[in-house]
Amino acid sequence: MSDDSYFSYYEETINAVQPKVKFEVGLFTKPSSNGRKMELIITDNQLTGIKEKVLNDIRLDADDALMLYKSYDIIGIGHLADFVRRKRHGKKAFFVYNQHLNYTNVCINHCRFCAYSRRKGQPESFTLSIDDVRKKLSDRIAEPITEIHMVGGINPELPFDYYLGLLKTIKEIRPNVTIKAFTAVEIDHLAGISGLSLEDTIHTLKSAGLEMLPGGGAEVLSARVRDKLFPRKIGHERWLEVVSKIHAAGLTSNATMLYGHIETLEERANHFIRLRALQDKTRGFTAFIPLAFHSKNTLMSEIPSTTAFDDLKNIAIARLMLDNFDHIKAYWVMIGEKLAQTALSFGADDLDGTIIEEKITHMAGATSSKGLTRQKIRGMIQAAGWEPVERDSFYNEIIS
Ligand code: V47
Ligand code: SF4
Numbered sequence: 001m002s003d004d005s006y007f008s009y010y011e012e013t014i015n016a017v018q019p020k021v022k023f024e025v026g027l028f029t030k031p032s033s034n035g036r037k038m039e040l041i042i043t044d045n046q047l048t049g050i051k052e053k054v055l056n057d058i059r060l061d062a063d064d065a066l067m068l069y070k071s072y073d074i075i076g077i078g079h080l081a082d083f084v085r086r087k088r089h090g091k092k093a094f095f096v097y098n099q100h101l102n103y104t105n106v107c108i109n110h111c112r113f114c115a116y117s118r119r120k121g122q123p124e125s126f127t128l129s130i131d132d133v134r135k136k137l138s139d140r141i142a143e144p145i146t147e148i149h150m151v152g153g154i155n156p157e158l159p160f161d162y163y164l165g166l167l168k169t170i171k172e173i174r175p176n177v178t179i180k181a182f183t184a185v186e187i188d189h190l191a192g193i194s195g196l197s198l199e200d201t202i203h204t205l206k207s208a209g210l211e212m213l214p215g216g217g218a219e220v221l222s223a224r225v226r227d228k229l230f231p232r233k234i235g236h237e238r239w240l241e242v243v244s245k246i247h248a249a250g251l252t253s254n255a256t257m258l259y260g261h262i263e264t265l266e267e268r269a270n271h272f273i274r275l276r277a278l279q280d281k282t283r284g285f286t287a288f289i290p291l292a293f294h295s296k297n298t299l300m301s302e303i304p305s306t307t308a309f310d311d312l313k314n315i316a317i318a319r320l321m322l323d324n325f326d327h328i329k330a331y332w333v334m335i336g337e338k339l340a341q342t343a344l345s346f347g348a349d350d351l352d353g354t355i356i357e358e359k360i361t362h363m364a365g366a367t368s369s370k371g372l373t374r375q376k377i378r379g380m381i382q383a384a385g386w387e388p389v390e391r392d393s394f395y396n397e398i399i400s
Contacts, residue, residue, distance in 0.1 A: 047071055061273075064320075065317055078346040085348070093351065095389075096390070098145060098148070104127040104128065105359075111233060112228075112300055114360075134173060151214060180211065187202065188234050211252075212253060212394075215253065216291075251284070269321075275325075276325075286393075288322050292310075294334070315343045
């Protein structure tokens with residue numbers, strides 16, 4: 001799109017979404033087609049340099065991320081992120097018809113932030129049999145689900161064949177769904193039990209039906225945070241290595257960042273830089289999803305919930321920092337339906353999906369619904385002035 005057509009497009013979309021708002025924003029250097037000055041308002045003068053970079057498509061650095069995190073100009077930051085978001089996706093806001101499946105909560109990693117996992121033999125521990133999985137899928141067979149999102153704990157009793165059985169069963173019951181399964185942490189574990197190299201493990205899983213990885217397991221790509229919160233889980237170097245091998249095998253993946261616990265703003269900024277550097281090499285990441293820490297029933301229950309202010313900032317700063325990621329998701333499970341809807345104006349272009357039965361965050365005190373209908377998601381998007389677009393896992397649009 002040329003600069004001129006982009007500027008008028010931007011103005012049109014803003015006016016369409018907010019028809020009653022007089023278009024007075026004055027940070028573009030060009031006058032708009034109707035003579036009014038277009039500007040993205042920022043009230044924090046310290047953000048002027050960042051604004052210029054954003055307008056001129058210049059990559060932000062870690063210091064810029066810190067400056068944004070330290071600023072209270074949430075509206076200004078939102079405007080900048082919205083500018084980038086609209087340039088990429090116009091008025092479209094994506095969602096997917098998906099089903100979550102958690103195959104076990106038995107886990108030997110004992111991450112301090114986790115309310116989901118249980119030790120073997122504990123009363124609430126569970127591991128689904130292949131027949132359980134078959135039933136869970138069959139119960140929903142009438143629904144037009146296009147993606148199965150499947151993750152679980154690190155349960156040493158499960159053999160590699162069990163995981164292949166999970167994938168094959170899903171493909172048998174729903175041959176057309178995309179299986180987005182196993183975080184890099186699980187893939188690392190599977191490489192340990194398969195008797196194969198990491199590359200061959202990935203190829204075997206791919207042959208059994210694996211197509212994409214969810215973003216979890218990275219938490220915050222920081223050795224300090226890992227030492228304190230999840231020392232048994234793979235560190236950031238291995239996480240990045242596993243993901244790079246996933247991408248090299250032709251699979252895509254998402255990336256997440258768990259925030260709102262002990263991480264510093266510098267560590268958040270560094271997380272973006274590390275993800276962005278890998279994406280420059282592989283181009284295999286699809287979406288980034290900030291995950292708000294929920295502390296209930298965890299070993300860190302004294303930590304208060306994240307604020308709406310911080311939730312929106314993380315979305316917006318992610319959009320500004322991750323210039324090589326196509327999509328930023330506002331995961332409604334974590335931040336609630338209402339804030340996720342608002343986040344669409346702060347840089348997010350995707351709400352994730354129907355989900356159907358979320359466990360990990362609800363065990364940690366999430367108060368959002370456990371699932372949403374397609375109509376409800378469409379309604380949330382439309383009510384905020386965006387155009388709902390149902391997508392598959394690879395962001396192909398689904399015409400229904
Ligand atoms: O890595 C665990 C997080 C992640 C808590 O790729 C918690 O589309 C908050 O990967 N409070 C797994 N978060 C979830 C995940 C995911 C979720 C949604 C979409 C996608 C995607 C991926 O859940 C873990 C961890 O960071 N988590 N415990 C908690 N108490
Ligand atoms: Fe296990 Fe994942 Fe929970 Fe950590 S976050 S304890 S790896 S289930």
